[in-house]
Structure formats: C-alpha cells, structure tokens
Amino acid sequence: MLHLRLITPAERTEDVVRVIEENVGTTHLVVLPGAARDPAGDVVMCDVAREAGDELIASLRKLGLDEAGSIAVESIDLSLSRRADEAEKDAPGEGADAVLWEQLSEATHEESTLSATYLAFLTLATMIAACGVVLDNAVLIVGAMAVGPEFGPLAGLSTAIVRRAPRLALRSLLALLLGFAAAMVLTVGFSLLMDALGLFSEARLEGERPNTGFVYAPDAFSFVVALLAGIAGTLSLTSAKSGALVGVAISVTTVPAAANAAVALSYGDTGQTAGSAYQLLLNLAGIVLAGTATLFTQKWLWARSRT
Structure with missing residues (x-):
C-alpha cells in the first residue's frame, strides 16, 4: 500500500476527493479543511494499492495539484486493515509488478x-x-x-x-x-x-x-x-x-x-x-x-x- 498526503487549494478539494473516490484501490480517505498553511489550503490523505497508485497520481497531476499544492507519496510497510485488504483485492494487477513512473x-x-x-x-x-x-x-x-x-x-x-x-x-x-x-x-x-x-x-x-x-x-x-x-x-x-x-x-x-x-x-x-x-x-x-x-x-x- 501507498500513503498519499495532498495539499490542495480549497476550491479544488472536491475535485481531488472525487478523483480519489472514483479511483479503484483507494481507502482511508481523510479531509482536513484549512489544515495547510504553506501553501494554504486543505489537507487530503488516503491510502491506495500500489498497483493503482500510478493512475491516481497521474489523475491528480492532471488537476494541477503538483503546481498549486503538493503530492507526497510514502510506502506503507504494515497496514492492518480489512478495508486496505479489500482495496488491494479490487485493484487490477499485482503490486509487485506495478511501476510507479513518477x-x-x-x-x-x-x-x-x-x-x-x-x-x-x-x-x-x-x-x-x-x-x-x-x-x-x-x-x-x-x-x-x-x-x-x-x-x-x-x-x-x-x-x-x-x-x-x-x-x-x-x-x-x-x-x-x-x-x-x-x-x-x-x-x-x-x-x-x-x-x-x-x-x-x-x-x-x-x-x-x-x-x-x-x-x-x-x-x-x-x-x-x-x-x-x-x-x-x-x-x-x-x-x-x-x-x-x-x-x-x-x-x-x-x-x-x-x-x-x-x-x-x-x-x-x-x-x-x-x-x-x-x-x-x-x-x-x-x-x-x-x-x-x-x-x-x-x-x-x-x-x-x-x-
């Protein structure tokens, strides 16, 4: 699993959340309105199966989030969660075969x-x-x-x-x-x-x-x-x-x-x-x-x- 921490301008938060929710293999979505100070905006966090990570990151970049805000990605060594297991099961392909191009x-x-x-x-x-x-x-x-x-x-x-x-x-x-x-x-x-x-x-x-x-x-x-x-x-x-x-x-x-x-x-x-x-x-x-x-x-x- 991958953990994404996003800083998004308030006016783009709904679009970001929609992209995450529509992306297969995501879970543990958290939205913290107004939590970011530099740059100012909202903080959005989620977990995504590795095999679905590249597609999600590409979609977020299409929204210009890398320019207007921030996209940080971390690998999760251990995740004890039934929802995380389901997200990995729903995502197509195998995580070991996925390439995170970014x-x-x-x-x-x-x-x-x-x-x-x-x-x-x-x-x-x-x-x-x-x-x-x-x-x-x-x-x-x-x-x-x-x-x-x-x-x-x-x-x-x-x-x-x-x-x-x-x-x-x-x-x-x-x-x-x-x-x-x-x-x-x-x-x-x-x-x-x-x-x-x-x-x-x-x-x-x-x-x-x-x-x-x-x-x-x-x-x-x-x-x-x-x-x-x-x-x-x-x-x-x-x-x-x-x-x-x-x-x-x-x-x-x-x-x-x-x-x-x-x-x-x-x-x-x-x-x-x-x-x-x-x-x-x-x-x-x-x-x-x-x-x-x-x-x-x-x-x-x-x-x-x-x-």
Whole structure:
C-alpha cells in the first residue's frame, strides 16, 4: 500500500476527493479543511494499492495539484486493515509488478546528479579497484563494485529513453561521462603516487593476474552479464528491492575496468588501457540496453494486464 498526503487549494478539494473516490484501490480517505498553511489550503490523505497508485497520481497531476499544492507519496510497510485488504483485492494487477513512473523518475533524477558526493564515491571506488587490480585481489574488486554509484545514471538514462525525458537523459549522460573521466584522471594520479611510494609497480600490473585479468579482456560473456545485470537492476528499482540492487552492483565490470584503464595509462600500457576502456563501454551499453528494454516490457505488460 501507498500513503498519499495532498495539499490542495480549497476550491479544488472536491475535485481531488472525487478523483480519489472514483479511483479503484483507494481507502482511508481523510479531509482536513484549512489544515495547510504553506501553501494554504486543505489537507487530503488516503491510502491506495500500489498497483493503482500510478493512475491516481497521474489523475491528480492532471488537476494541477503538483503546481498549486503538493503530492507526497510514502510506502506503507504494515497496514492492518480489512478495508486496505479489500482495496488491494479490487485493484487490477499485482503490486509487485506495478511501476510507479513518477517515483522512478524522481529516484533516478536524484541518483543521476553530478554532485560532489557522487564524484567522491565513484573516485573512491575506482581507487579501491586500482588497488585490487594491482594486487590481483578479488575481494577489493568486489568491494569497489559495491561502492560505485554508477548504476544510478545508467538507470536514469534508461528511464529517460522510455519516458522521453531529454533533461534526465542529459543529466545522466553528464554524470556518467564526466564522472568516469574525473575518477579515472584522479586514479592515474593515485597510481603514480602509489608507484612513487613503492606500493604499485608495472611488474605487478603486467604479471599474471588470474583473479582480475578479466577486466581488460572483454568477451561475449561480458555483454551477456551486463544485459542480465541491467534487467535485474531495473527490476530491483521498480520493485524497490535494494538488496537485489547491491547484487547487481557487484556483478558488472564497470568500475574495475575504469580502474585498470587508469593504472595501465599511468604506466603507458596502451593495450590494457584500450581493452579496459572497451570492457567499460561494453558493460555500460549492455546495462542501458537491457534496462530500457525491461522498462518498455514492464510498461507494455502492465497496460495489457489492465485491458
């Protein structure tokens, strides 16, 4: 179930209430006249089955409530109510299959912002991965994958394509391109510093690396894994399964490939640099392609289930 808290101008309250009452899957309607102060108006609250939430939010936006008032949506972890059970039963489809497009757009918008925090996490993840490739340490590689925040803008790009949102697409592309560029440049400097301290060496990078050599040797499996991870990651976002998203983060060679490219570049190894860059681009493309296809499929299946 979802809980909606609305602030509505007094003259639009009746229209808002009518939309809620006519929407299948709603219950626990509360109207508090004059309770809102900023902006001034009435407060309307209700609960709605997740599978009916996107339609209700869209109807409220058509009334201009997002401009004249406010629409706040929260997930309800526990609702002990017979009426809530009936509302979920009346709503068509299954809540686990429903996509809240407004929520997805908002989430990916936040995760796709080229902020100092985003750059810090991506750079730290790349530096950790740099240590992992030089030491041939798979544990460090996995840790770097988990720290990396790059799935946010990848999901944002897929969402932008499906929703035809050019601003979100541009924001996501900038976060990806500038983020990885900055992280790799800083990691080149980090690699040179570690080499000066005697902690990194070209011999280690060029030696046998059975645990991490794959990061600069892309093959068909790299693209297949990227496709599967893109599907899983998109499903985890639309169903709010954060645990699954962590699993996706540690299954795709994006940050490790960027790290290996940076370290190899610091030693002038163009072969490993090119191979790692190709691995990085292959994985990014696979995730975006799979994520976009998944969202289109979910949109089509959901529309079909409601006809």
